[in-house]
Amino acid sequence: MRTVYREKGDDGLIGSDVMRGYNDLMILSLLMEQDSYGYEISKQIRQICSDKYVMKETTLYSAFTRLEKAGYIEGYFGTETNGKQRTYYRITPEGSSYYQEKCREWQLVKEVVEKFVKE
Amino acid sequence: MRTVYREKGDDGLIGSDVMRGYNDLMILSLLMEQDSYGYEISKQIRQICSDKYVMKETTLYSAFTRLEKAGYIEGYFGTETNGKQRTYYRITPEGSSYYQEKCREWQLVKEVVEKFVKE
DNA sequence: ATAACTACTTTATCAGACGTAGTACTTCTG
DNA sequence: CAGAAGTACTACGTCTGATAAAGTAGTTAT
Numbered sequence: 001m002r003t004v005y006r007e008k009g010d011d012g013l014i015g016s017d018v019m020r021g022y023n024d025l026m027i028l029s030l031l032m033e034q035d036s037y038g039y040e041i042s043k044q045i046r047q048i049c050s051d052k053y054v055m056k057e058t059t060l061y062s063a064f065t066r067l068e069k070a071g072y073i074e075g076y077f078g079t080e081t082n083g084k085q086r087t088y089y090r091i092t093p094e095g096s097s098y099y100q101e102k103c104r105e106w107q108l109v110k111e112v113v114e115k116f117v118k119e
Numbered sequence: 120m121r122t123v124y125r126e127k128g129d130d131g132l133i134g135s136d137v138m139r140g141y142n143d144l145m146i147l148s149l150l151m152e153q154d155s156y157g158y159e160i161s162k163q164i165r166q167i168c169s170d171k172y173v174m175k176e177t178t179l180y181s182a183f184t185r186l187e188k189a190g191y192i193e194g195y196f197g198t199e200t201n202g203k204q205r206t207y208y209r210i211t212p213e214g215s216s217y218y219q220e221k222c223r224e225w226q227l228v229k230e231v232v233e234k235f236v237k238e
Numbered sequence: 239a240t241a242a243c244t245a246c247t248t249t250a251t252c253a254g255a256c257g258t259a260g261t262a263c264t265t266c267t268g
Numbered sequence: 269c270a271g272a273a274g275t276a277c278t279a280c281g282t283c284t285g286a287t288a289a290a291g292t293a294g295t296t297a298t
Binding site for chain 1: 243244245246247248253254
């Protein structure tokens with residue numbers, strides 16, 4: 001059975017291909033502020049982007065796995081006594097460096113892409 | 120045998136994941152100026168990006184195939200009598216609309232990503 | 239009670255980027 | 269004049285990150 005994938009941009013105004021390189025940056029940026037967990041980060045991103053971009057659940061959770069493997073974040077269990085247990089993440093010093101590197105890269109991307117965009 | 124992939128950014132200052140969403144835009148942007156072919160576009164991109172980003176050959180040629188299938192560009196053979204035959208591409212009206220749409224999307228991406236980037 | 243919300247996990251699939259390698263023709267250089 | 273470098277692609281296979289679909293599990297609102 002063939003899975004039908006959505007067309008670019010169907011789920012918002014910004015397609016996921018153009019944000020692909022920035023999902024890590026967004027997550028790390030929020031973890032720079034404070035430790036957090038999936039559901040909260042997902043809501044924050046949606047809010048900060050005013051629904052122009054919504055990170056899919058699976059994208060977000062697989063990003064956590066990837067970032068943790070890379071040593072950029074560390075997960076730990078929350079101590080809430082009710083509700084399903086949350087996995088909180090904190091950013092590591094390596095994650096912080098990576099974030100800063102990504103921010104510098106963004107400046108270059110802006111410069112470069114701008115040259116191909118008609119004003 | 121395991122293929123060893125390069126780390127992000129090894130081939131320049133900008134990694135390919137962050138440019139992934141802009142390869143089409145770059146190609147279409149150049150075809151808006153005039154019809155062109157692979158090798159030339161590749162050189163132009165490299166030059167315009169001052170070597171900060173280099174589009175790989177395979178990426179470029181597979182983009183041509185994809186864009187042609189989508190009806191955004193049309194290929195035709197050049198008439199040069201010496202050297203290997205070139206495939207020139209021209210942008211279609213649909214390609215032009217797509218390009219403009221991508222330019223609008225870029226404005227949104229800039230707005231949104233900026234919110235996650237530390238100044 | 240049952241729908242909606244919170245908070246995830248698993249599995250499988252896909253598109254686009256990329257490494258490797260090869261074809262083919264031309265021009266430069268020692 | 270031979271070999272290297274440049275021009276102009278094509279084919280094949282693999283990888284990453286995003287996604288759909290579906291399920292688990294507990295809580296809160298109606």
